[in-house]
Amino acid sequence: MGSLFAPGSRRAFAFHLLKTLLIGTIAAFAIAAAYLSLVIYERQASIGKISRYDVAWSASQGMNEYLRLSQRLTALAASGGEPLKADVQLRFDILKSRLNLFTSGQFQTFVSEAPEREDTVRRLSELLKELDAMMARIGEPEVARSAVRSMAPLETDLIGLASEANQYSAIQMAKVDNELLRLHGNFSAVAVGFFLCSLAFIGLLGWHNRLLTHTYDALNTVNADLRRTSKDLEGANAAVLEANHALATQNGLFDAALSNMSHGLCMFDADQRLIVSNGKFATMYGVPPESLPPGTTPEELKLSSIKAGSSTQQSAELAYWKQQQLIDNRKPGILLQKLTDGRIISVSHQPMERGGWVATYEDITERHQAEERIAHMARHDPLTGLPNRLLLRERLEQILMQSHGHQKDTAVLCLDLDNFKNVNDTLGHPIGDALLREVASRVSGLVREDDVVARLGGDEFLIVQPAVGRDEAGRVARRLIEALEQPYQLDGHLVVVGASIGIALESETKTGPDDLVKNADLALYRAKSDGRGTYQFYKPEMDDRLQRRRMLELDLRAADFDKEFELAFQPIINLQSKAVTAVEALLRWPGCQRGHVTPDEFIPIAESTGLIVQLGAWVLEGACRQAMSLPGKVNVAVNLSPSQFRRGNIVDTVSTVLAMTGLPAERLELEITESLLLDDSKETLLALNRLHALGVLISLDDFGTGYSSLSYLRNFPVDKVKIDRSFIAEIAGNRDHMAIVSAIVNLAHALEITTIAEGVETEEQLLIVRATGCDAVQGHFFSAPKPAAQIRKYLEKPHDRLTLA
Structure with a gap:
């Protein structure tokens, strides 16, 4: 034992101990270096994650570009212009490039986590394809408006996607921060260990000089590693700061997008607590922004708007209830809310994938009002405001369905004004329109509240009366006729018109609303045929008359004029010379396969079909040829239709016929009606002047029955007037008629115009007419219309009746 503590032994032991410690320290340094490399690698991986978490930035950029494009399109739809069109194209190209951000990198991972996100990106891609096809015509307002409407449904979804991306990036950033904190702790522990080991090693170096050099070298190596690690940590911290700054920037962009939205927005979490709202929502509902802090419930929002x-309490409660239905069912939807100032708000509800929802609020007042105006215009007459034919049919169908099982009938009254065309033609369309508005007012004031009054067009009105009897419908018709006959004061003009009414009853039709209206129209046609100013109930035989008219039209179109038609002639007698001065050519249709057809029946058909032009030319030629063979060189009078002036070249026709037949122009009298003169056109006046220049005489037929007839005598080249037979028929018992005839005769004589009284049937009428100073007469008292052969015989012999004059 003693030798162990000998000086030599102590040095050996110390050397051995230092050698062991040196080996242990070097091993510890190697392990620490390897661990530091691992720490640095993990640190760099965390920093890489930060650089990849650009989801919020991509979503915000895409949403911002989408909103910019929507705003530019809205401006282009409102005002147009090439600069706006170019700006729209630029914004669209930028938005297409943003779509690549949504389909690559970390954003694709974020989208694939939820089907709703994939659906939003897919719909955005489809919308861009649709808009791409529209870009060539995007400068057209309607195309721009269509693009705006296509973009509107996706705006809410993109806002929701941006919000979820923001939350996603925040979560990922928090994870990276936690990893960095863990690495900081690990690195600090390793650094402390290095520091302690370094102290121990330095102490041991004091024990032995040879170990100092090796330890010094090892410490230099460790210090270099520490410096490199410190620089790496500084870079990691800078990356973290940069990432935090980018996230703050994206949050700022998101706030700016919310603030600049054209719609109001509220976002709620799964606990029905407000996450965020924008200023547009607060302004829209007049709510102070400070009263909308995060955590506010939908119930509190409802109370704030009230x-x-x-x-109002009612509208707010209704909107709240509808929204709760959507929340409970987790379904998207749109609801409308009317505010107290009349504005209409469209609320779009869109659930979010992790619970909660986004609600956007759009003021659609103008669009809603425009849609209501369009719907009203589609079903109402713009002039009178009454229902039009479309709305009338809907109402009539409803009334007929409700009337089933009732004891009383449903009546349809078809009303048409008499002489309305005269008012339009002489006083102008503004007066005609004012008359129609006044008529609509009078009719509406005479019917019940449940009755329907509609204007079908022109001067035709229709009244539907549910639950009435036949007698009651007749009384209403009489009241309407009496009321509409009363004079109208319109812009300084006194206007008088009449009305004719046709009535059809549901119980007599049984075939639906269309036939009910048709039958009322047939009854109206009969009422007008019976002399106007009256009413008629529909009868089944009226249908037969309509069918007959259709058959006659077919027969007339296929008729051979030379074989089926013929002319009859009625003499006109001069009361001074007591001689026949002219004969009037009258058309007859004896060859019709359906039997006797009067001119009053087939002439209107020829007029309406345009066949009167060809038929009138045939009559003119035949009359002139027959006149050449009549004794005494009497004149021949031929009636001309207004259609011959409007549809044919009447001057050339007359010139050609006179040349073909050889009849002197002064022996031809052309009879025209006041309806032709109502046009008062330059073409009509020019044609009459050219005919007069040929030497042809012009007679005004049926004089006295039209509107402002006396003015024609001054404005047109008229040689004769034929006083209408309606005045002559009652001249013996009606002092007013006698006074009218006398006034016409005196005025005509003052203008050096010859007068002829039509329809003289009795000796008494002849004497009275002669007493008025009338120049000539025509009627059955002297002779009925006769074929050419008979009229020649008539002209060759004297007649006693002429002596009565």
């Missing part, structure tokens, strides 16, 4: 006065 307190602010923007919502």
Whole structure:
């Protein structure tokens, strides 16, 4: 034992101990170096993760570009212009490039975590393809508006996606921070161990000089590693600071996007607590922004809008109930809320994948009002505001469905104004429109509240009366006719019109609303045929009359004029010379296969189909040829239709016929009606002047029955006027008619115009007409219309009746 503590032994033991400690220290340094390398590697991996967590930035950039494109499109749809169109194209190209961020890198991992996110990115991709196809025509307002409408549904989803991306990035950043803190702790422990080992090693170096050199070298190596590790830590800290700054920047962009949205927005978590809202929502509902802190419940929002006065208790409760239904069912949806000032708010509810929801609020007042105006215009007459044909049919169908089982009938009254065209043509369409508005007001004031009054077009109105009887419908028709006959004061003009009414009853139709209206129209046609100013109930035989008219039209189109038609002539007698001065050519259709057809029946058909032009030319030529063979060189009078002036070249036709037949122009009298003169067009006046220049005489037929007839005598080249037979028929018992005839005769004579009285049937009428100073007469008292052969015989012999004059 003693030798062990000898000086030589102590040095050997010390050397051995130092050698052992040196070997242990070197091993510890090697282990520490390896551990430090591992720590540094993990540190660099964490920093790499930070650089990859760009999800919030990508989502915010995509959402911002989407909102910018939407705003540019809205401006382009409102005002147009090439600068805006170019800006829209630029924003669209940028948005397409942003789509690549959504389908690559960490963002793709974020999207794949939830089907709703994948669906949003897919819909965005499809929308961009749709917009790409529209870009060539995006400058057209309608195309721009269509693009805005296509983008609107996706805006809420992109906002929700950006919000979830923001939360996702925050979570990932927190994980990285925790890893960095753990590495900091590990590194600190290793550094302390190094420090202690270094102290121990330095102490041992004092024991032996030879070990000092080796220890010094090892410490230099350790210090170099420590310096490198310190630099790595400084870089990691800088990366963390940069990542935090980027996240703060993205949060700022997200806040800016919320603040600049055109819609209001509220986002709630799974516990129905407010996460975030924007200023647009507060402004829209008049709620102070400070009253919307995070954590606010939908119930509190409802109470705030009621307190602010923007919502009524009822509308707020209804909107809250509908929203709760969507929340409970976790379904997207849209609800409308009407505010107290009349604004209409569209609330779009969109659930989020992890619970909660996003609600966007859009003021659609103008769009809603425009849609209501369009819907109203589609079903109402713009002039009178009454229901039009479309709305009338809907109401009539409802009334007929509700009337099933009722004892009373449903009546449809078809009303048409008499002489309305005269008002339009002489006083102008503004007066005609004012008349129609006044008529609509009078009719509406005479029917019950449950009755339907509609305007079908022109001067035709229709009244539907549910639960009425036949007698009651007749009384209403009489009241309407009496009321509408009363004079109208319109812009300084006194206007008088009448009305005719056709009535159809549901019990007599049984085939639906369309046939009910058709039958009322047939009854109206009969009422107008019976002399106007009256009403008629529908009868089944009216359908037969309509079918007959259709068959006659077909027969007329296929008729051979030379074989089926013939002319008859009625003499016109001069009361001074007591001689026949002219004969009027009248058309007859004895060859019709359906039997006797009067001119009053087939002439209107020819007029409406345009066949009157060809038929009138045939009559003109035939009359002129027959006139050449009449004794005494009497004149021939031929009626011309207004259609012959409008659809044919009447001047050339007359010139050609006179040349073909050889009849002197002064022996041809052309009879026109006041309806032709109502046009008062330059073409009509020019044609009449050219005919007059040929030497042809112009007679104004049916004079006295039109509107402002006397003015025609001054404005047009008229040689004769034929006083309408309606005045002559009652001249013996009606002093007013006699006064009218006398006034017409006196005025005509003052203008050096010859007068002819039509329809003289009795000796008494002849004497009265002669007493008025009338120049000539025509009627059955002298002769009915006769074929050409018979009229020649008539003209060759004297007639005792002429002596009565």
